Amino acid sequence: MSSPSHPPSDRCVDHHEIRLRVNGRDICARVEDRLGLADFLREDLGLTGTHLGCEHGVCGACTVWIDGHSARACLTLAAQADGCEIRTVESLASPDGTLHPLQQAFRDHHGLQCGYCTPGILMSLAELLRDVPDPDESAIREVLSGHLCRCTGYQNIVAAARAAVDRLRGAQ
Amino acid sequence: MKAPAFRYHAPRRLEQAIELAATLPNARLLAGGQSLLPMLNFRLLAPEHVVDLAKVEGLAGIDELPGAVRIGAMTRQREIEFSEVVRRRLPLLAEAIRWVGHRQTRNRGTLGGSLCHLDPSAEQPMVAMAMDAVLDIASPKGTRRLPMHEFALDLMTPAIEDGEIVTAVTFPQWPEGHGWGFEEFARRHGDYAIVAVAALVLRDGDGRLSRASVTLGGVAATARRVTDAERCLVGSRGEPAAVAAAAEACAQVPAMGDAQIPAGYRSRLARTLAQRALDRAIARTGAVA
Ligand code: FES
Ligand code: FES
DSSP states (O other), rough: OOOSSSSOSSOOOOOEEEEEEETTTEEEEETTTBBHHHHHIIIISOOTTSSSSSSSSSSOTTEEEEEEEEEEEEGGTEEEEEGGGEEEEGGSSSSTTTOHHHHHHHTTTOOOSSSHHHHHHHHHHHHHHHHHOOOOOHHHOOOOOOOOOOOSSSSHHHHHHHHHHHHHTOOO | OOOOOOEEEEOOHHHHHHHHHHHHEEEEEESSSHHHHHHHHHHHHOOSSSETTTTTTTTTOEEEETTTEEEEEOHHHHHHHHHHHHHHHOOHHHHTTSSSSOOHHHTTBBHHHHHOOOOOTTTHHHHHHTOOEEEEEEETTTTEEEEHHHHHHEEESSSOTTTTTHHHHHEEOOOOOOEEEEEEOOOOTTTTSEEEEEEEEEEEETTTTEEEEEEEEEESOOEOHHHHHHHHHHTOOOHHHHEEEEEHHHHTTTTOOOSHHEEEHHHHHHHHHHHHHHHHHHHHTTTOO
């Protein structure tokens, strides 16, 4: 287990002070220099929706938004997020618990089984739906190519994404 | 795994960054982190210091110059991908950049980071090689300019000293009406290319090719221009026999091999992809981007 990144300043470890905004909340924290953003979110902020699979940029489980764009939290140091705006999967549902259309579509279309890959995929698809209002299947699959899912075989993820597109377009 | 312990620095001015890079022992520069962070997490590297260039002013941006486009080393691949200037003036780069990693990594990865990492199958060094790009390299002694073919020394070995920082890359523009093609084969989209080919051609008034550039990725230790292929094309009309001869020249470049991907397979891919990239480039000549 990674040790918490808070002070023990008598330890011979370098720390940095960072200020950032996470899911709309302003945060100021002292982090170990080598601490990854995903570990910071999970261990220090308790935002355990961001998962860590491979820790080297291959699986996409750790995908969050950094300044409005999807990114691998395992390939970002917490210190690099200083001054940034971070969004995690916890920000998708409304405060009253109403699921984001993508989350609802994943539920309706069996777009997840174990759910390990799901938070990262949701963040990537949320970016796609924001940037491309009517993505075709190949655009959806291209975004999904940045993610590994060991359970679903991807078909239901694509179906869920398409359903969310239809629903969002219908709502306009 | 988690990265080993190091000390992180985030300078804001280039002079500070240069000074840190030149004076700190065992320091690594951090650009977008899409290659360095995996290497740290794998513990392939254990630097004492990491100098993050993200906050250094003036290292990112795309500038139009007469006859060239200058791109700051910290410009993210995403910005290149969506740049109207790049699409209009450097269509080969615009096409190749979409093969770089995935949406999620292009959002963070930078041009300068990729050139300095110098993976043999990376697309951005290929385009820099194909277009005879020139790198600006800053150090305590000032700035020197180095053409890409001198920068790419060997496998993942750029010609850069401790304390030097690549600040920008200038891509000389090909004339309007040139053709371009980029082809790549990987097991899955977004994986490192097994082989990739970049091609540029220019036709003169009577339909002959007056210029050609053919570059292989994933075959040699660094991106490799194939001058023999270029010679087959220049002076031809881009007819099938000339393209086939150029593709054959690509297959003759000594290829790296390993247990999974034997050299002979890379050579066959080089021939096939060169053929496709050239066909596409030739078909595009005369079109205005
Ligand atoms: S944990 Fe970040 S990509 Fe796998
Ligand atoms: S649902 Fe299990 S890994 Fe995707």
